[in-house]
Amino acid sequence: MTGVVLAGGKSRRMGKKKSEIVLGNMTLLERVVQKLKPLCPHIIIVTSHGESISLPETVSITDPIPGYGSLMGLYAGLKHAKDSVFAVACDMPFINTALIQYMIENASGWDMVVPKPGGLYEPLHAIYAPACIPFMEEMIERDEHRIIGFYDKVKVLELEDEELDRFDPERKSFFNINSKEDLARAEELLAKPA
Numbered sequence: 001m002t003g004v005v006l007a008g009g010k011s012r013r014m015g016k017k018k019s020e021i022v023l024g025n026m027t028l029l030e031r032v033v034q035k036l037k038p039l040c041p042h043i044i045i046v047t048s049h050g051e052s053i054s055l056p057e058t059v060s061i062t063d064p065i066p067g068y069g070s071l072m073g074l075y076a077g078l079k080h081a082k083d084s085v086f087a088v089a090c091d092m093p094f095i096n097t098a099l100i101q102y103m104i105e106n107a108s109g110w111d112m113v114v115p116k117p118g119g120l121y122e123p124l125h126a127i128y129a130p131a132c133i134p135f136m137e138e139m140i141e142r143d144e145h146r147i148i149g150f151y152d153k154v155k156v157l158e159l160e161d162e163e164l165d166r167f168d169p170e171r172k173s174f175f176n177i178n179s180k181e182d183l184a185r186a187e188e189l190l191a192k193p194a
Contacts, residue, residue, distance in 0.1 A: 003040030
């Protein structure tokens, strides 16, 4: 399993790139990569067109079409990996390695494994197999940007609340930082004893 970390968002509300925001003693990107390393022998960081990020033991690539969004970043990472990927956004600092391991262990025979807390998909905390690529390409050709737009065309294992509760009852895995208030909340969560 290859890890794909999407780090190309514009982050207008934060005033700087999310990948560079510091939480505790490391950036959000470093925190996500550190959590993935024990689970994914190869990690690809996908950045916006024309950018590059250098982190030890990772490969940095750029999405091929500027401004297209997460679907393009995911597509670029999956094409580059040539095998199944666990894809996550760089602004999700509390991903749960036990949950990700469970997803990896249950991925065989599925084109996708995706959490569905509260009935809503978490497309940037999911496993995608190469079988998804043609359907992503169709969406890109039609200028459709929503990742979940091809889910009905592939074999999807959905992880509902009951399964998620075993690993992450507070749903911290899916907490992402979009504002300064979110960052302040993340600092509070980080300070809490585990």
